Amino acid sequence: MGQKDDIYQNFQLRPMKCELNFLSRSDGSAILSQGETVVTVSVNGPLDIKTTSQSIEKATLEILFSSKGGKPSVADRFKENVIRQTCETAILGCLYPRTGITITIQELEDYGGLLSCAINCACLALLNSGISLHHVVAAVSCIVDETGNIVLEPEYQQVQSAATKLYFVFDSRDKNLVTGFTEGAVGEDMYLEALEKCRAASDLVFNFYRDVVTKYSNVI
Amino acid sequence: MKASIGDVVLPGDYCEEITVAGEKAKVIIGPGLRRELDRVYVTKAGVLKKRNPCTYWVDSYQKRYVPSRGENVIGVVVQKAGDIFRVDVGGSITAALSYLSFEGATKKNRPEVQIGDIVYAKMLVASKDMEPELVCVDSHGKKGRLGVLSDGFLFKCSLNLVRKILNPSCPLLESLKNEWPFEMAAGMNGRIWIKANSMRETIALGNAILGAEYQSDEEIKVICSNIASILAGHIS
Numbered sequence: 001m002g003q004k005d006d007i008y009q010n011f012q013l014r015p016m017k018c019e020l021n022f023l024s025r026s027d028g029s030a031i032l033s034q035g036e037t038v039v040t041v042s043v044n045g046p047l048d049i050k051t052t053s054q055s056i057e058k059a060t061l062e063i064l065f066s067s068k069g070g071k072p073s074v075a076d077r078f079k080e081n082v083i084r085q086t087c088e089t090a091i092l093g094c095l096y097p098r099t100g101i102t103i104t105i106q107e108l109e110d111y112g113g114l115l116s117c118a119i120n121c122a123c124l125a126l127l128n129s130g131i132s133l134h135h136v137v138a139a140v141s142c143i144v145d146e147t148g149n150i151v152l153e154p155e156y157q158q159v160q161s162a163a164t165k166l167y168f169v170f171d172s173r174d175k176n177l178v179t180g181f182t183e184g185a186v187g188e189d190m191y192l193e194a195l196e197k198c199r200a201a202s203d204l205v206f207n208f209y210r211d212v213v214t215k216y217s218n219v220i
Numbered sequence: 221m222k223a224s225i226g227d228v229v230l231p232g233d234y235c236e237e238i239t240v241a242g243e244k245a246k247v248i249i250g251p252g253l254r255r256e257l258d259r260v261y262v263t264k265a266g267v268l269k270k271r272n273p274c275t276y277w278v279d280s281y282q283k284r285y286v287p288s289r290g291e292n293v294i295g296v297v298v299q300k301a302g303d304i305f306r307v308d309v310g311g312s313i314t315a316a317l318s319y320l321s322f323e324g325a326t327k328k329n330r331p332e333v334q335i336g337d338i339v340y341a342k343m344l345v346a347s348k349d350m351e352p353e354l355v356c357v358d359s360h361g362k363k364g365r366l367g368v369l370s371d372g373f374l375f376k377c378s379l380n381l382v383r384k385i386l387n388p389s390c391p392l393l394e395s396l397k398n399e400w401p402f403e404m405a406a407g408m409n410g411r412i413w414i415k416a417n418s419m420r421e422t423i424a425l426g427n428a429i430l431g432a433e434y435q436s437d438e439e440i441k442v443i444c445s446n447i448a449s450i451l452a453g454h455i456s
Binding site: 020027045048098127130136171214217 | 266
């Protein structure tokens with residue numbers, strides 16, 4: 001373990017800033033900036049939905065992703081799908097059968113790592129909404145640069161020039177991989193190394209969640 | 221992660237203390253906690269609390285109401301359907317209120333409830349698989365403080381605020397009740413109904429309640445005395 005710790009001790013993520021309850025009318029909301037990437041998320045639910053989309057054993061999750069331009073695209077649908085599957089593992093939907101939970105994500109600024117920022121922000125909004133969760137999730141992104149180094153939470157220029165981008169989402173219970181996907185080609189060894197690095201870095205995100213909750217817990 | 225009483229907890233944390241206590245005596249686990257196999261897991265973000273002897277819960281922030289049995293709530297009548305009134309309490313579906321569950325109501329003598337009326341009622345049935353059911357009488361058939369609320373002003377707030385002002389140790393109502401006369405009903409579903417003698421007093425009361433949300437006990441006392449002095453100045 002000692003050697004492993006040495007490898008991972010000097011990583012850091014881009015600075016994260018967050019405000020909970022950012023929107024006054026929604027049940028839960030959050031705005032999160034990771035570096036220069038900014039996303040806001042609102043959560044509404046559990047709500048009544050139409051009978052055709054109700055499920056008798058769990059809550060139906062609906063994700064709406066709107067990009068900065070506002071024009072819907074296939075890439076946005078793909079992001080919605082990834083975020084829905086991630087959130088479905090986290091939410092204890094069995095406690096709210098025949099209801100719907102709507103998560104609306106608005107991209108404000110994209111300077112790389114938009115998807116991981118959106119997932120982290122959605123998780124914070126869910127914490128704020130008071131919906132029962134199985135665990136919290138933390139998303140970490142990284143790239144492999146030309147020289148074969150792994151860069152966690154890269155800057156904008158690095159993202160633009162990178163051949164391979166990797167995104168990983170971990171749960172808080174056992175740090176298991178919840179979601180993982182890649183853009184570009186990557187070797188198996190490199191993939192596993194990136195996975196372990198991101199897994200270690202997810203601790204920073206979980207600690208950040210705890211700090212955010214600690215700040216408001218004292219006054220409620 | 222392991223958590224103990226008084227800690228800030230996140231969903232997925234577990235508390236060994238509760239499991240150990242559960243081996244010796246009966247334990248009550250409240251909102252925000254859930255038993256899975258042999259461990260007790262946290263499901264909401266907040267502070268883990270304990271009340272002796274063996275009651276545990278998580279104090280969390282929430283705005284959306286999820287019905288729970290035995291709570292007093294404020295709802296708006298949205299539909300009359302034969303024998304029942306449908307009441308919007310802020311949950312995912314409307315709650316049912318039978319016209320027979322009012323004091324002195326019989327099949328011949330129906331209570332006078334119109335669509336749009338505000339009712340203060342108790343949750344009789346609240347389960348995730350069933351429609352919630354309300355009553356406006358206690359088990360002796362008396363109405364007590366429950367029933368239709370006439371006039372006054374209704375506003376919404378977070379569920380925490382209602383719990384906070386209803387806490388016996390909260391100084392808000394203690395300091396306000398000496399300043400001017402008013403009536404108030406607080407529903408656990410995040411709705412508060414207030415009624416005072418004038419419009420100005422009603423607004424002042426509403427502002428005092430909403431302003432107390434993120435304040436400490438000392439600050440609440442200051443807010444209350446400020447509002448009271450402003451109000452007194454304008455009236456005289």
